[in-house]
Amino acid sequence: MFFDSDLLMSALRALTPILLAALGGAVCERAGVFNIGLEGMMLMGCFTAVATSWFTGSPWLGVLAAALAAAAYSLILAVGTVTLRGDAVVLGVAMNLLAVGLTSFLLRTIFGVQGTFDDPSLAGLPLVGGFSPLAYLAWAAVVVAALMLSRHVWGLRLRGVGEAPEAAATLGVSPVRYKYAAVLVSGVLCGLAGAQLALGNVTLFSENMTAGRGWIAVVAVMLGRALPFGVLLAALLFGVAEAAGFRLQGLGLPQQATDAAPYVVTLGALFLSTAQRRRRTGRTTGVVS
């Protein structure tokens, strides 16, 4: 059997980090901040999670520290784009590069190793029913984000700020405050995504270990039209592609083919979805036009 419960389980495991990061990206998108720094924020989360878990012996403190560190890191985006009106694309690319350099630099100065830090005494997250607790948190976050965005006054204001900042300001809603909040939320979620990646299914840190997942999350935001459940479906697509890739590898396909599979599937899905709604006007940052 190719499609069985094992495949579903591994798809759901692969989905978690993407989902967390993509939810963060969706919240930003809704507030009108284009965030392509997800990859870098995740990577900062990965490193902080591993370093903190190693020094304190507690993976939970690692998760907490990852969320805080990535949130602090996300402030670069908030200050740069919201306060200083800088270029979000350039800033996001620079943040991704900075994260790769910074984590590699810290890996060597703190742990004195190059490439991968992997130690048996490094504590990972416990598994509950086959998933790390962060996976359950990710699913809950989808529901919470959906409810907040569609029902709660904060979510409505956030969307208002994203769609018509001047109008929101006229009504006494501070666009700056909401945009900062959205970026910080994305930072926290990306930090959790990084913690899941580094302490969830595996327990190690290696240079550039996010390996394009942040970019997939950016695409998931576009595919899911920045809707929490849409993002969930898009992330699920990636999870299935990654899990199916591993399965095919077991059936003798070379590793390179399976490495490439998620990107090809994501691109294909992006073709289909954008081709379908080309005539509609783009929302907020207008990235998907």
Place this chain on the structure above:
Amino acid sequence: MARPSTDRIAGALRSPVTFSVLAGLVIGALFLVGTGADPFAAYGAVVTGSLGADGIGATLSTGTSVLGMALALAIPLRAGLINLGGDGQMVLGGIAAAVTGLYSPLPAPLTVVLALLAGITAGAAYAALAALCENRFGVPLLVSSLLLSYPATSFASYLVRYPLKEPGSSLPQTRRLPDGVALPAFGTSTVTFGLVLVVLAAAAYWFADRRTAIGYEIRMTGLNPRFAAYAGVERKGLTLRLMATSGALAGLVGAIGVLSFPYRFLDGSLTAPGYTWTGLTAALLAAAAPLGTVLASFFFAVLQVGGLSMERTTEVPRELTQVLQAIVIVFLAARLSFPRRRRKTAQEPIAQGEFA
């Protein structure tokens, strides 16, 4: 209130580029102090290690790849398009050059030319594919170029691990190119004729940017896409041509990499040094202006090569130079400058095209 001379200095300091570079160096110095190193000794090692007699060769050969990739990214960037797929285009160019070099029946000098052309064509075709994704399917170029990069590097990696693998070798690499199938080197150095090719490309870019109608159209599109469209610039065609040019240069860099030492395609040897990202950083720092791109590429090549000698003399990891590069661009992107920036100035919208 300020005297003219201090005013001029303050004006130069307020230039975002100067400020970003200075801020990067200052923050780098803080990192150095944090790791217990002497910043002056470390920066001194960067300069002497990269520009001294022992290092200048390495700086120029690294500079060849960095400048090539910087040009590849600068040309579309001038029109507000960001090509993030440089790695894939470069690697396909490299593998195409390697296959041509290994199997071409022509005499060695012609094979070299053919291999360069094969690399250029492969890179151009793959980048054009990303442009088609935007033009025909509406997938933003930023995303399509980046996502296409991963299958390309995986494909090349597969080729050199299985069908093209050197028999008997434990490394994922092709056979060494036949004797004579190589770019001529300057003396005994690692600097090859590739440097000349890349500098010629930079000169051609400068000329096109300054003196030709197409260069004007590109700049106009970058400054104001809507006005350019109104003035009759056909955006889809421009995107396709710019991306093909960009990919051609990336492919050329890949081909140069294969036709220089180690004279073969070794998995990861083109992408691992991060030429694509360094090149992007250089292009961004220069706002894609031709001469600025050359200067910025040289600056980053110095940093990259000097980082190695800094690591040797002060034991500070060379990754610090990567941090420096990124910090420079973070500051530049945020367009931070010294106070008095409240007044809104007409700033060059680097990537406005992505939002339009």
